[in-house]
Amino acid sequence: MITRGPASLALAALAVAALGGCGQEAEGASSPAAASSMTTTTPAAVPSRPASTVYGFARADGPGTMIISPRRATRDKNRYRVEAIRSAEDVRVTFAPSLDYRRITVACDLKETEGKIAIDAKALGATRCTANDLDFTLSLGPVPVRVTYDPASGAAVQAQEFLYPPDDPRTAFGTIAPAGKGAVQFTPYAVKRVPSMGYSFTKKSGAPITLPYTGTMIFFRVGRSCGDNSVQPTSTDRDGIGMRQCSSTDLAGALDALKEMQVKVDYLAASGEVMEIHEVYPCQGDICG
Secondary structure, three states: OOOOHHHHHHHHHHHHHHOOOOOOOOOOOOOHHHHHOOOOOOOOOOOOOOOEEEEEEEEEOOOOEEEEEEEEEEEEOOEEEEEEOOOOOOEEEEOOOOOEEEEOOOOOOOOOOOOOOOEOOOOEEOEEEOHHHHHHHHOOOOEEEEEEEOOOOOEEEEEEEEOOOOOOEEEEEEEEEEOOOOEEEEEEEEEEEEOOOEEEEEEEOOOOEEEEOOOOOEEEEOOOOOOOOOOOOOOEOOOOEEOEEEOHHHHHHHHHHHOOEEEEEEEEOOOOOEEEEEEEOOOOOHHHO
């Protein structure tokens, strides 16, 4: 199905093995409006003015609603190479039961492609599915999609999945803050490791990005329990990295209490999906710099 977590790399490998064909003309993300504004209104079946299109990764935001993190998508045979769009804002759209949803799997209820894909001449999903099927795939994690929507109402008219190359894991240090249901805002920091003292967060090393997560994400804390917000190093390794295994629910509770946390994050580069978050007890004292 869609790339996510450990299974995502295997899925991508299966999909790539099933792909063939010769090179075709590249296709990128369209509609600058889609990448620069967030719209929320009630669903509508037919666009009231020329539709907008956005490529990206969708995540659930309640019943009949999804948020797309825009990406620049370039056609490469039967896949799309995706790149982040600097300063692009998320696009929030609604979808009604009449939504035209098309999957890359050969059946609507599959979690993975299982080595067989269904795509059209533009390398986009061809299996006709329903809004309920979209709810199902969104529950599994970020979904790579091309969404056509009415910019006036914010209602999606069509959503088509696409394939993209295997996602690369990435590890980074920084701070996280709440970014809505199932997502955090991550601000990367440069760090300096002080032997036997831990990590010192020195300065910001990039712009904030939104990272989605699901219930399978693992959260590790530094305290005595998953609900301990004292940020004391009772469950850490020698570098102050949290080792007490907790859940995504515990993460939401911790962010609600602390608002911001210093962390080490493991996530997938293209989709941004978080696999693990380790709370960090930073280096203390003048020696840390």
